[in-house]
Amino acid sequence: MSQSSELDESRRLGSGIVLAAAGCAIGLVAVFLTARRGVTEWPFAAVFGLLIAVGETVQFRVDGTRNRAPIATSAALGYVMLRGPALHAPPEVAQIVAVTGLATLAGVFPRAIAGLPWDLVISSRRVLSVACAAITFVLITPEDFAWNGSWTHAIALTGAMLLGVLSAGVVDALVGAGQDTEKFNRPFPSALRDELVVMTRIGLAMGISGMLLAAGTSLIGLWAVPLVVVPLLLTQFAFRRFASAQRTYRATVRSMARSTEIAGFSSPGQNARTARLAVAIGNDLGLTPARMEALEYAALLSGVGQLALADPSPGGASLLRTREERQRAAEIGASVIERSGVLDHVAEIVRHSNDPYRQGRANNADIPVESGIVNVALAYEQLVGEGSGQSPDKAMESVGLGIGAEYDPVVVESLRRVIGRGFRF
Structure with missing residues (x-):
């Protein structure tokens, strides 16, 4: 391995190891606490866990630098914000993190077996950002606040959801900017600027989808899941087509460049x-x-x-x-x-x-x-x-x-x- 390759590899692994270890540690603690306390609302945990796993399995790379899993992210954020008459009790933070972490591993495993590209660091970042969203949402939302027909509760819940989504996005943007600074020697303000742009363009869309998923499921139960997931699937299909076109585009440019060498x-x-x-x-x-x-x-x-x-x-x-x-x-x-x-x-x-x-x-x-x-x-x-x-x-x-x-x-x-x-x- 050349000196350049060794340098790039060390930069790639630097904070990535810390993030992966942090994600695994938090996930293990959450699983332990959930096992001791017991799982509440099993059907909701199973359905949202399945959505997260499927979303991780069908993740894709759209910008050449990071894998995207919009279904997994929206489902995880939706599970964070469940509050309403369809549930007897909202999931606890530990259970949210445990379901997200286990479902993420279940989704990544088939990709690893099939030899498809996957990134444990990116998946760990999603688990960490979901944990931040869950903590934020629980801290600012009393347990008696739910979708019960009250405008006061509806406005409060919407505001809490937005804050939860924003907290997840900001934390992920800060971590991503730090990683870009480490790997590519970019100025941190520039890296953070680009991460925030991505958050407003893609992350916010996934966050709003999660809010809709949470609101619909909280009000009418699991019947609401297909109503929100189908548009997400169509959106993911469109993104994948765009990613494929971008890859073809890059390949064409590189072929043109090789003409001078030939x-x-x-x-x-x-x-x-x-x-x-x-x-x-x-x-x-x-x-x-x-x-x-x-x-x-x-x-x-x-x-x-x-x-x-x-x-x-x-x-x-x-x-x-x-x-x-x-x-x-x-x-x-x-x-x-x-x-x-x-x-x-x-x-x-x-x-x-x-x-x-x-x-x-x-x-x-x-x-x-x-x-x-x-x-x-x-x-x-x-x-x-x-x-x-x-x-x-x-x-x-x-x-x-x-x-x-x-x-x-x-x-x-x-x-x-x-x-x-x-x-x-």
């Missing part, structure tokens, strides 16, 4: 290495997920325009070409990318990826910083790659000589931090 205009793996470094710099600068995706695509496709040139550069070293040739290749590449109709921002990044900083972004704030990132990442990759073979320190020194003139000073300093943390191709 034609000999870039060295094998050069585009992927450049993209990896560009993403590391983008993480360090705290770019949003949408801009990060565009940056990665631009780095992968930055050499497409070279296919219009007469002959490839030796070893794919485009730095050996004249500035006019490089800028013409960038313009041609941008024009090709624009014809896709969906990569306009990527095309704009590629168009300015060979502009000298002093003549470009220093005087034109409309030029995206991503262009400067691609420029620096490509230069560094070619200096340490097969064409030159310089050491990282020597390559960093060479890039530093062009700071302020050829390269964006902010990006070069970010590169220095990324390399200083042990980044290796």
